[in-house]
């Protein structure tokens with residue numbers, strides 16, 4: 001499919017660079033969101049007191065569309081990588097957080113009892129029972145997150161950054177190079193698919209014990 | 221000194237939604253001596269699980285006290301092994317790690333833990349299934365993993381809540397035999413909840429008969445039948461008749 005822009009000198013070399021920057025932003029924002037979302041999600045799901053303290057703030061922040069943060073992101077971080085990463089973080093953080101909270105809260109009470117019965121301290125129960133039990137939900141959040149990560153990277157690049165596939169797309173539009181616009185769109189689609197595939201691979205590895213429990217052992 | 225001392229225990233559950241109080245237990249006294257095998261027998265809903273959960277430390281009595289080894293029970297602990305009615309195994313861990321969960325949580329050498337677990341896996345007859353996951357086991361096999369997990373801790377007291385109720389007759393009889401053998405070998409103290417009279421009479425050194433809600437102890441029946449027990453012998457049937465009468469007093473009164 002890059003036969004089309006392979007013939008155009010201006011964009012053929014830049015594709016790799018543009019794809020690289022976009023991918024970097026996606027994974028940087030995603031990694032920060034995953035670390036914070038999972039950490040905070042476990043704390044909120046486990047401790048009622050902690051939940052009462054932070055929940056209101058989060059509930060107010062959540063309905064604000066990540067895109068509406070663009071002006072502030074530019075003011076804070078300038079036109080570079082940071083506003084894009086920040087945006088990706090915002091869009092990915094909440095699905096990961098909410099799924100983690102759900103996973104922790106729905107952890108089978110009997111499993112925790114079994115852990116307490118063999119002499120587990122609250123810390124050990126959290127580490128050896130609640131966390132592994134929440135992993136299927138955490139991965140569900142990560143998969144939603146990686147999807148929105150690509151949407152937000154591209155959005156940020158169209159507005160606040162001068163590199164990446166989103167920038168290429170918007171720039172080509174000004175030059176009326178619709179072939180490149182479409183090529184960029186397809187690239188985003190493929191890279192998004194690839195990222196999700198990667199998350200799914202990791203998930204299948206970590207949750208390998210689930211094979212027997214899903215219908216027909218199939219996993220999606 | 222008795223291993224388990226239950227003094228004047230009452231338990232009321234408050235149902236916040238319906239705003240009523242359910243009295244599950246009303247004044248239970250029981251003393252269990254070392255090496256006794258107590259079978260708790262009673263109609264459904266009479267508070268057998270509640271009583272067991274209080275010894276395990278999962279529930280607190282509303283009134284009265286529960287002591288194990290002279291110490292007031294304030295929470296669950298590894299000195300009391302529990303075999304749950306449902307196997308409650310960690311689905312993400314293979315059989316041997318479930319059995320050795322008590323050790324793995326403390327850290328240390330995995331190899332050594334695996335060897336320890338192996339002894340107990342062999343003991344419950346699951347040799348060859350060490351690396352299987354719970355989803356790959358039958359109900360009876362999962363239940364045996366739960367028993368191995370409790371035994372590995374070498375607890376002073378083993379508490380079992382209808383552990384064999386989900387098994388077919390043949391597997392159950394086999395497991396009952398195993399359990400008695402293990403108990404005789406380990407010399408532990410066992411409290412075993414059941415609603416099967418034959419099961420109670422086959423296993424126990426004593427049968428504790430409870431009355432319907434609010435739960436109370438109606439009688440403590442010592443069993444001096446020789447082991448292995450013959451469930452068709454006249455002595456067995458005499459005791460069975462007696463225990464049945466004890467259970468029926470309830471029905472005619474309520």
Ligand SMILES: Nc1ncnc2c1ncn2[C@@H]1O[C@H](COP(=O)(O)OP(=O)(O)OP(=O)(O)O)[C@@H](O)[C@H]1O
Pocket residue numbers: 233234235242243244262263264265266267268269270271415433
């Ligand atoms: N967590 C709870 N909240 C409210 N009520 C409860 C709770 N647990 C038990 N009860 C009530 O206490 C009573 C005794 O329950 P328990 O589970 O101890 O009965 P059981 O003797 O084990 O019965 P079964 O043989 O059916 O298992 C029941 O009437 C039940 O409704």
Ligand SMILES: [Mg+2]
Pocket residue numbers: 268269270381
């Ligand atoms: Mg019960």
